[in-house]
């Protein structure tokens with residue numbers, strides 16, 4: 001084989017490999033959503049009190065046992081591949097840490113105000129996701145998740161607070 005033919009063959013093989021990899025990736029993305037994409041979860045939230053379309057500033061389900069159960073299912077499907085409720089193991093932060101400093105505040109009114117801030121941040125972050133200098137670290141769920149589902153996740157995480 002002439003040197004040029006060899007090069008052409010190698011090029012073709014390279015292209016075929018690249019196509020195969022793309023195809024495989026396509027299958028993976030079709031079967032299960034890629035890390036950067038949000039998607040609709042398969043969880044029934046109708047057992048929760050309906051909240052309407054106006055977004056709440058504060059978790060309306062705090063301490064609601066049904067919300068904890070529903071939230072666990074949503075978390076498992078949508079969040080657990082990046083977040084684990086443990087000090088290590090996820091590519092995203094341990095979400096129990098969000099409230100750590102609030103919970104240390106002795107004054108009840110100030111503690112409640114701190115938790116309200118965190119509620120607001122939680123809802124906003126889950127809806128918008130996290131994109132930093134153009135890189136999506138976490139997808140936004142606003143088109144796929146009701147506020148009922150998001151507050152249920154918040155309640156589930158709170159049930160794991162230490």
Ligand code: HEC
Pocket residue numbers: 035036075078079080081082083091092093095098121122125126130132137138139141153
């Ligand atoms: C593809 C991975 C991925 C998925 C899926 C994901 N997250 Fe995240 N999330 C991250 C990463 C990474 C960060 C840290 C982003 C940063 O600040 O750079 C983060 C940050 C957050 C934060 C802010 C934490 C803080 O300390 O400021 C919240 C809240 C959050 N995620 C909630 C959720 C919830 C709830 C879900 C499920 C609906 C979810 N995430 C799904 C990767 C993910």
